[in-house]
Amino acid sequence: MKSGILYAGAMVLALSMNVTHAAGDAKAGQAKTAVCAACHGMDGNSNGPEWPNLAAQHAGYIVKQLKAFKTGQRTNPLMTPQAQALSDQDMEDVAAYFASQKVKGSEADASKVALGQQIYQGGIASTKVTACLACHGPDGRGNPAAVYPSLYGQRSAYVVLQLQNYRNHTRTTDKGQAEIMQMEAGKLTDDQIKAVAAYIQGLR
Numbered sequence: 615m616k617s618g619i620l621y622a623g624a625m626v627l628a629l630s631m632n633v634t635h636a637a638g639d640a641k642a643g644q645a646k647t648a649v650c651a652a653c654h655g656m657d658g659n660s661n662g663p664e665w666p667n668l669a670a671q672h673a674g675y676i677v678k679q680l681k682a683f684k685t686g687q688r689t690n691p692l693m694t695p696q697a698q699a700l701s702d703q704d705m706e707d708v709a710a711y712f713a714s715q716k717v718k719g720s721e722a723d724a725s726k727v728a729l730g731q732q733i734y735q736g737g738i739a740s741t742k743v744t745a746c747l748a749c750h751g752p753d754g755r756g757n758p759a760a761v762y763p764s765l766y767g768q769r770s771a772y773v774v775l776q777l778q779n780y781r782n783h784t785r786t787t788d789k790g791q792a793e794i795m796q797m798e799a800g801k802l803t804d805d806q807i808k809a810v811a812a813y814i815q816g817l818r
């Protein structure tokens with residue numbers, strides 16, 4: 615009985631310590647993102663079409679991807695060494711900083727938006743593609759609790775690359791979550807990928 619009470623006390627302590635650690639410090643994070651700015655921009659709006667915006671991305675998703683790069687679950691020659699240099703606390707801090715920034719976004723390719731919107735909002739019945747909004751939300755803001763990333767205003771060239779990487783299974787991350795996207799992207803043609811990516815870039 616007595617040891618049961620002690621155990622419960624230790625659990626509460628462990629939980630509260632976890633919470634303290636998990637909360638990143640955006641101010642400390644800003645200083646640590648100087649090295650990231652060359653590609654992702656000072657405010658998380660990236661400097662190149664194949665480099666993702668990180669502004670307003672959910673902190674939990676950013677940390678998850680950084681860990682995936684560090685352990686080699688997700689690989690990229692530019693990004694892997696960057697993640698390897700970060701401690702767990704660095705990851706929490708940079709994630710808190712980027713999550714607090716605003717997406718500037720850019721214009722969508724007008725010739726592709728109509729088809730892209732149709733896929734994003736309604737899916738494709740004939741090939742059983744699920745509407746993207748089911749998980750990423752009508753305005754592309756994702757779902758932090760489920761770790762469904764925010765997509766609105768994301769650069770279309772980056773989105774095309776990621777959908778192709780999911781489709782050919784070179785983007786794996788963790789099994790459960792990445793498999794969802796491998797399955798959805800596996801049903802998309804190149805033209806459908808380009809269309810939905812154009813729509814996502816224009817989302818606000």
Ligand code: HEC
Binds near residue numbers: 654680708763
């Ligand atoms: C030399 C360029 C470069 C630098 C510097 C860089 N990154 Fe990246 N980063 C990339 C590229 C390229 C990708 C996309 C990789 C892919 O296609 O899978 C990426 C992807 C990411 C992702 C995944 C985004 C998503 O939406 O899934 C995160 C998070 C990230 N970087 C964080 C950082 C942080 C934090 C730093 C600084 C410590 C940093 N990056 C520095 C090039 C860079």
Ligand code: HEC
Binds near residue numbers: 746
């Ligand atoms: C059932 C939920 C679900 C549906 C439906 C879904 N997604 Fe996703 N999506 C996810 C999850 C979970 C991830 C993160 C997977 C990982 O960790 O690699 C993700 C990741 C992505 C990414 C990578 C984001 C980044 O920053 O790197 C893109 C792009 C994307 N989804 C686009 C789409 C598009 C386009 C559709 C519709 C055709 C779609 N998704 C449908 C759950 C979903």
